[in-house]
Amino acid sequence: xxxxxxxxxxxxxxxxxxxxxxxxxxxxxxxxxxxxxxxxxxxxxxxxxxxxxxxxxxxxxxxxxxxxxxxxxxxxxxxxxxxxxxxxxxxxxxxxxxxxxxxxxxxxxxxxxxxxxxxxxxxxxxxxxxxxxxxxxxxxxxxxxxxxxxxxxxxxxxxxxxxxxxxxxxxxxxxxxxxxxxxxxxxxxxxxxxxxxxxxxxxxxxxxxxxxxxxxxxxxxxxxxxxxxxxxxxxxxxxxxxxxxxxxxxxxxxxxxxxxxxxxxxxxxxxxxxxxxxxxxxxxxxxxxxxxxxxxxxxxxxxxxxxxxxxxxxxxxxxxxxxxxxxxxxxxxxxxxxxxxxxxxxxxxxxxxxxxxxxxxxxxxxxxxxxxxxxxxxxxxxxxxxxxxxxxxxxxxxxxxxxxxxxxxxxxxxx
Amino acid sequence: xxxxxxxxxxxxxxxxxxxxxxxxxxxxxxxxxxxxxxxxxxxxxxxxxxxxxxxxxxxxxxxxxxxxxxxxxxxxxxxxxxxxxxxxxxxxxxxxxxxxxxxxxxxxxxxxxxxxxxxxxxxxxxxxxxxxxxxxxxxxxxxxxxxxxxxxxxxxxxxxxxxxxxxxxxxxxxxxxxxxxxxxxxxxxxxxxxxxxxxxxxxxxxxxxxxxxxxxxxxxxxxxxxxxxx
Numbered sequence: 001x002x003x004x005x006x007x008x009x010x011x012x013x014x015x016x017x018x019x020x021x022x023x024x025x026x027x028x029x030x031x032x033x034x035x036x037x038x039x040x041x042x043x044x045x046x047x048x049x050x051x052x053x054x055x056x057x058x059x060x061x062x063x064x065x066x067x068x069x070x071x072x073x074x075x076x077x078x079x080x081x082x083x084x085x086x087x088x089x090x091x092x093x094x095x096x097x098x099x100x101x102x103x104x105x106x107x108x109x110x111x112x113x114x115x116x117x118x119x120x121x122x123x124x125x126x127x128x129x130x131x132x133x134x135x136x137x138x139x140x141x142x143x144x145x146x147x148x149x150x151x152x153x154x155x156x157x158x159x160x161x162x163x164x165x166x167x168x169x170x171x172x173x174x175x176x177x178x179x180x181x182x183x184x185x186x187x188x189x190x191x192x193x194x195x196x197x198x199x200x201x202x203x204x205x206x207x208x209x210x211x212x213x214x215x216x217x218x219x220x221x222x223x224x225x226x227x228x229x230x231x232x233x234x235x236x237x238x239x240x241x242x243x244x245x246x247x248x249x250x251x252x253x254x255x256x257x258x259x260x261x262x263x264x265x266x267x268x269x270x271x272x273x274x275x276x277x278x279x280x281x282x283x284x285x286x287x288x289x290x291x292x293x294x295x296x297x298x299x300x301x302x303x304x305x306x307x308x309x310x311x312x313x314x315x316x317x318x319x320x321x322x323x324x325x326x327x328x329x330x331x332x333x334x335x336x337x338x339x340x341x342x343x344x345x346x347x348x349x350x351x352x353x354x355x356x357x358x359x360x361x362x363x364x365x366x367x368x369x370x371x372x373x374x375x376x377x378x379x380x381x382x383x384x385x386x387x388x389x390x391x392x393x394x395x396x397x398x399x400x401x402x403x404x405x406x407x408x409x410x411x412x413x414x415x
Numbered sequence: 416x417x418x419x420x421x422x423x424x425x426x427x428x429x430x431x432x433x434x435x436x437x438x439x440x441x442x443x444x445x446x447x448x449x450x451x452x453x454x455x456x457x458x459x460x461x462x463x464x465x466x467x468x469x470x471x472x473x474x475x476x477x478x479x480x481x482x483x484x485x486x487x488x489x490x491x492x493x494x495x496x497x498x499x500x501x502x503x504x505x506x507x508x509x510x511x512x513x514x515x516x517x518x519x520x521x522x523x524x525x526x527x528x529x530x531x532x533x534x535x536x537x538x539x540x541x542x543x544x545x546x547x548x549x550x551x552x553x554x555x556x557x558x559x560x561x562x563x564x565x566x567x568x569x570x571x572x573x574x575x576x577x578x579x580x581x582x583x584x585x586x587x588x589x590x591x592x593x594x595x596x597x598x599x600x601x602x603x604x605x606x607x608x609x610x611x612x613x614x615x616x617x618x619x620x621x622x623x624x625x626x627x628x629x630x631x632x633x634x635x636x637x638x639x640x641x642x643x644x645x
Binding site (some may be wrong): 034035036037038039040041042043056057058059060061062063082083084085113249274277278 | 435436437461463465467468469470472474476477478493495497499500501503504505507509511513529531533538540605606644645
């Protein structure tokens with residue numbers, strides 16, 4: 001019995017490391033992209049321009065099977081990526097083969113648009129929640145912000161682990177739950193539930209916390225999976241993330257929250273570019289262990305969000321509270337959490353408020369609203385604190401938080 | 416001439432590696448073309464092939480279907496080729512030509528050109544046939560097609576078409592317009608696809624547009640379609 005407890009203790013202690021460990025291991029699968037023709041006339045298409053109902057999908061599967069045979073791979077899964085005009089196929093490598101060698105060979109095959117290893121990602125929560133209480137809502141004057149905007153009708157896609165909607169703060173706040181991890185049912189997990197609470201927790205229901213955008217419509221897209229019970233540490237991979245991003249694009253969301261990190265990935269970069277081209281606000285957490293903040297935070301156009309106490313300084317990143325954040329957990333429970341995952345969630349909520357006030361706001365305008373410029377009007381090369389009141393005041397052109405617009409013009413972050 | 420043929424064959428061979436061929440066999444309870452039954456309200460079997468070169472944007476295809484024209488069974492042979500270009504993630508445009516002929520009914524063979532724009536699932540096309548069904552006058556046809564994913568493999572689709580013929584219509588004592596509508600649901604479970612739809616037409620009689628006569632064919636119909644792709 002004692003041995004079992006010791007094993008359990010070691011398992012939980014190593015939990016946060018497990019995801020990072022997975023990223024250092026060699027990929028065992030590759031993603032193979034085949035070009036999909038632009039929608040066009042077919043002899044007997046039955047008036048349907050849908051990508052997934054097109055007979056061409058069957059042709060792609062036949063080509064993928066031929067590729068798998070030729071390169072000694074096993075076809076595992078597939079997913080259409082109409083936002084990129086591609087079909088993505090997952091193929092298992094034979095034991096002892098190198099993912100980079102196979103992807104290089106595949107990339108030279110004229111049938112293949114591109115190929116890449118299936119890479120591992122992980123969420124950015126820390127499992128040490130016992131720090132003094134420091135409510136985020138107080139720093140950002142949340143009640144005053146909500147007098148102007150609550151994120152009403154703004155669709156936010158949370159690409160994360162599963163969200164538990166039985167928590168009273170989340171009941172009715174999630175408009176859709178989808179599982180992109182496996183063929184099984186949707187699962188409620190810690191990290192996803194914690195991030196969701198920060199973005200959309202119900203306001204004025206007598207329990208728990210208040211989300212930054214309590215009237216936003218959350219799509220809880222499960223692309224990551226919890227590694228152990230009781231630990232928020234979760235892992236994802238480039239294929240599950242790509243499927244979720246593709247779905248977010250299909251659903252025309254206005255904000256995408258990515259509280260996770262991993263290596264640079266071409267497919268994800270292209271999907272992020274497609275999202276940015278559609279004026280979707282993409283928010284990602286900065287990885288304190290990566291000099292450039294890690295991917296996707298380092299991707300141009302993505303709002304990179306770091307902890308206020310981040311040990312690294314990522315140029316262009318935004319700083320937001322990331323320690324001792326009270327938030328929801330599965331079931332009727334709440335706890336304090338730490339990590340840039342939650343700073344990103346706060347900024348996603350804030351982006352939802354700004355998108356409600358200005359639905360067509362461009363990335364540049366959003367940056368300008370959030371950006372406290374120097375006295376000379378120059379953009380700072382250091383990470384910058386966010387003045388939420390000033391941002392809302394600037395976008396709405398209305399007075400809030402005792403007229404924060406005046407502060408905005410001076411470029412002084414409010415506290 | 417031989418050089419040209421060899422050059423074309425070599426070009427096709429070079430493109431072969433990048434081409435994507437799709438075949439599909441379908442069964443429809445009534446073959447409705449622009450709202451008009453070409454199978455005399457009877458079932459029809461169809462075989463089609465689509466050839467795509469996605470990297471270049473070119474595509475081509477063909478279809479064979481059994482039809483019933485002027486109370487006689489026949490086969491329709493249809494070929495088309497075109498070019499489609501994706502402007503961005505949402506928009507794409509296309510243009511092409513299509514040629515149709517019917518075995519034993521050469522007097523109905525005709526060609527038409529088309530161009531279209533697709534926005535996500537919404538597609539609009541305009542067709543121009545200088546000698547529609549070889550009736551001696553030009554016809555314009557505009558269509559709008561849309562589909563929407565429902566739960567799981569289910570989807571809904573709708574179509575509206577508007578046809579206008581040139582030339583004198585006085586002899587028919589009718590208008591020069593004809594419209595058709597279609598709406599239905601589908602169930603896509605690759606490689607199978609099932610569709611059930613309701614179709615109806617409005618406007619002048621079919622004969623005014625050069626369509627083959629289909630005695631007793633109704634203007635409204637439920638159509639069930641099953642197709643298998645490979």
